[in-house]
Amino acid sequence: NAGVTQTPKFRVLKTGQSMTLLCAQDMNHEYMYWYRQDPGMGLRLIHYSVGEGTTAKGEVPDGYNVSRLKKQNFLLGLESAAPSQTSVYFCASSPRGGDGYTFGSGTRLTVV
Amino acid sequence: AQSVTQPDIHITVSEGASLELRCNYSYGATPYLFWYVQSPGQGLQLLLKYFSGDTLVQGIKGFEAEFKRSQSSFNLRKPSVHWSDAAEYFCAVGRTGGGNKLTFGTGTQLKVEL
Secondary structure, three states, rough: OOEEEEEOOEEEEHHHHHHHEEEEEEEOOEEEEEEEEEEEEEEEEEEEEEEEOOEEEEEOOOOOEOOOOOOOOEEEEEEEOOOHHHHHEEHHHHHHHOOEEEOOOOOOEEEO | EEEEEEEOOOOEEEOOEEEOOEEEEEOOOEEEEEEEEOOOOOOOOEEEEEOOOOEEEEEEEEHHHEHHHHHHHEEEEEEOOOOOEEEEEEEEEOOOOOOOOEEEEOOOEEEEEE
């Protein structure tokens, strides 16, 4: 099925460890996004990309880095994980003209 | 800066009853508005969207929403709720251009009593 695929679905990290979350979309969408979801806070934008090779900061970018080397992939990296980064991370994509987002199923990350 | 307020954190309705979830937005121009639904452990699914034109928009699963510019609102409605509608609902505001960034509300958790 066409859509947005996130890997892994679950991960537990120790404080200070690093990891990369992968997002892949097969809809040829121009734009891609990383959000984090925390109880009572809705979804907050971490970083986004408007095209291959471009990235930009969102609302809560500190502690994260991203890369979009290929149009279909958007990677989210945590260089030195902190307990405050315990969250559910969602990737989404959208076409250039709007029309809403297509979301992945999320990655539940726990930092201990 | 754009913002979205969903004043109800939790709502409980009986199956078969009508539903209205509230959403108020703040935006400097004509907004693009969305409602998404999230079932437990799942991603968000688009229910409906408003870009322009008719202020009453129809979505999937029997939902509809009405854009009221004078009240800065975009409330979600359903005439008769089904038990399978129990989920969390998010309102979002954004615009095309500038990366189509959306700002989400904090969500309303809907419980359906049988």
